[in-house]
Amino acid sequence: MSAREKSVVESVQTGMFIGGQWRGSSTGARLDVEDPSTGEVLTTVADASIEDGRAALDAAVAAGPSWAATPPRDRGEILRRAFELITERKDDLALLMTLEMGKPLKESLTEITYGAEFFRWFAEESVRIAGRWQVAPNGATRLLTMKQPVGPCLMITPWNFPLAMGTRKIGPAIAAGCTMVMKPASQTPLTMFFLTQILTECGLPDGVLNVVTTSTTGAVMEPLIRDPRLRKLTFTGSTPVGRSLVEQSAQGLLRVSMELGGNAPFLVFEDADLDRAVDGAMLAKMRNIGEACTAANRFIVHESVAAEFSACLTERMAALKVGRGTEDGVDVGPLIDGKARDKVAELVQDALDHGAKVRTGGSARSGKGYYYDPTVLSDVPADARINHEEVFGPVAPIATSATDDEAIAMANDTEHGLVACAFSVGLSRSMSVAERLETGMVAINQGIVSNPAAPFGGVKASGFGREGGAEGINEYLETKYVGLAL
Ligand code: NAP
Numbered sequence: 001m002s003a004r005e006k007s008v009v010e011s012v013q014t015g016m017f018i019g020g021q022w023r024g025s026s027t028g029a030r031l032d033v034e035d036p037s038t039g040e041v042l043t044t045v046a047d048a049s050i051e052d053g054r055a056a057l058d059a060a061v062a063a064g065p066s067w068a069a070t071p072p073r074d075r076g077e078i079l080r081r082a083f084e085l086i087t088e089r090k091d092d093l094a095l096l097m098t099l100e101m102g103k104p105l106k107e108s109l110t111e112i113t114y115g116a117e118f119f120r121w122f123a124e125e126s127v128r129i130a131g132r133w134q135v136a137p138n139g140a141t142r143l144l145t146m147k148q149p150v151g152p153c154l155m156i157t158p159w160n161f162p163l164a165m166g167t168r169k170i171g172p173a174i175a176a177g178c179t180m181v182m183k184p185a186s187q188t189p190l191t192m193f194f195l196t197q198i199l200t201e202c203g204l205p206d207g208v209l210n211v212v213t214t215s216t217t218g219a220v221m222e223p224l225i226r227d228p229r230l231r232k233l234t235f236t237g238s239t240p241v242g243r244s245l246v247e248q249s250a251q252g253l254l255r256v257s258m259e260l261g262g263n264a265p266f267l268v269f270e271d272a273d274l275d276r277a278v279d280g281a282m283l284a285k286m287r288n289i290g291e292a293c294t295a296a297n298r299f300i301v302h303e304s305v306a307a308e309f310s311a312c313l314t315e316r317m318a319a320l321k322v323g324r325g326t327e328d329g330v331d332v333g334p335l336i337d338g339k340a341r342d343k344v345a346e347l348v349q350d351a352l353d354h355g356a357k358v359r360t361g362g363s364a365r366s367g368k369g370y371y372y373d374p375t376v377l378s379d380v381p382a383d384a385r386i387n388h389e390e391v392f393g394p395v396a397p398i399a400t401s402a403t404d405d406e407a408i409a410m411a412n413d414t415e416h417g418l419v420a421c422a423f424s425v426g427l428s429r430s431m432s433v434a435e436r437l438e439t440g441m442v443a444i445n446q447g448i449v450s451n452p453a454a455p456f457g458g459v460k461a462s463g464f465g466r467e468g469g470a471e472g473i474n475e476y477l478e479t480k481y482v483g484l485a486l
Helices: 005-012 049-066 072-088 090-101 105-128 164-176 191-199 218-226 239-250 274-290 306-318 338-353 403-413 427-436 472-474
Strands: 017-018 021-023 030-035 041-047 130-135 141-149 153-158 180-183 209-211 234-238 255-259 264-268 296-300 355-359 375-378 395-401 418-424 441-444 477-485
Touching: 005 041, 017 049, 017 191, 021 239, 021 296, 021 338, 030 090, 049 141, 049 209, 049 218, 049 264, 072 090, 072 274, 072 472, 090 191, 090 375, 090 395, 105 164, 105 274, 141 403, 153 164, 153 218, 153 355, 164 180, 164 472, 180 218, 191 209, 191 264, 191 355, 209 255, 218 296, 234 395, 239 255, 239 441, 255 264, 264 403, 274 296, 274 306, 274 418, 296 306, 296 403, 306 355, 306 375, 306 395, 306 418, 338 355, 338 477, 395 403, 418 427, 472 477
Parallel strands: 153 180, 153 234, 180 209, 234 255, 264 296, 264 418, 296 395, 375 395, 418 441
Antiparallel strands: 017 021, 017 209, 030 041, 130 141, 141 477, 355 375
8 A cells, every 4th residue: 555545544543432432342343445456354233133223223213303393504504515525536536446346546535526426416305395285175274294204214335336326315315304324235335434424524413324334244234224213224235135124114114215236228319329329338337346236237239330339339348448446547446255256257257158248358367456458258148147147347258239119129038127228310219218128227328318407317226216306305205294273
């Protein structure tokens, strides 16, 4: 680690944050945080026990009533100040994020802009929470509808976007007047601790946000999910873990939001602007090293343009610079760990066994860190595993389609339904395709759809609930109806 890297890591608190206090775990246990570009330990953080988890929920429950009664403008101002401080400290935060997650610094900075925007957006939403006044159809009574905070929330986030996956939950919860226990991914807790320090500095009262990190995640989370004082569970992560958390939450009939895995199709029709499609493909595939739930997982290209599209994409992918995310000019950092790299290698090998061809890449790098070369595969048959599982890495598998109907059938042939990208210059074809795709989001002629002002979320096995947009705050609000006889 360079002196600057060391000083940024050392500037971050590494305890749990409970009731406004930084503290170690009740057992004294610590958890290693690694740099995936070297496999070396960056630092250690507190490893929470079941008791620590419960203490975090105790603090959230205790802070609930006074926080719910805090004026919306005050809640919004805290978010607004935090937006400004994150932006001011973006260079330190980007370095920290790159060190623990691996993505290149420029990608960390992009995530910081995106993540901070959720605070600005929800600062603005906090003062727009409104109800309704109606005259009953028979004219005899009045129907008043009000919105109130859901109550204590449990938030569980993944490692791939350590800031944005948190701010997209914390932002609306603060705006709505909810208190929370946040559990960031154990591989990338430092970004969340950095954010917690900022929120504290911005005046967030004790107990509103409590953060625990643990290596025994299931054992520490399950008692919280089953605790009758918890009112909401919001989870971003893999579909299998999401399914088991939905089961656990059934007992307490919790409000639940699930942002789960994806298997995004990227469709290129014969009338697409190919330069734009290749630019979009690079973004859709390579943002975050391919480790995004929204990452294009399958390219479905009309047979008349497949050769040209594949050649251009191959050229662009082969030109990417792979290396440590802190180095100048690096486009592609390491994958999060050895398991993730092995999974990518396994899916590529399976595709090759099924008859796919390597256009570029196709191998893991030896030596320190978990690197996999940017890869393009063509002639990928439908039954290859890569068409049905998230590759979560820098691999673009290309298949061809002959008609729109075939392309849409291929796109919808998955249990997932988070996002799809489609490229066509025809407006009516684009709209018809958007309507027929079984996903929560569709990007037309663009490689990225995420926007804090829009509702992010999936259908089918990609989950339910929406984050961001006008919809985002509703996930943290209950509707109460009051009937009033005059
Ligand atoms: P993951 O293994 O499901 O982990 C996500 C979070 O769940 C982590 O904080 C993890 O804690 C925690 N967790 C794991 N097992 C748990 C259990 N039994 N009980 C409670 N919590 C548990 O997923 P991941 O590998 O970190 O993230 C990648 C997945 O997230 C991909 O499938 C990706 O598509 C999805 N994702 C979805 C979205 C979206 O918005 N739809 C966004 C980003 C990522 P530990 O770290 O301690 O294991």
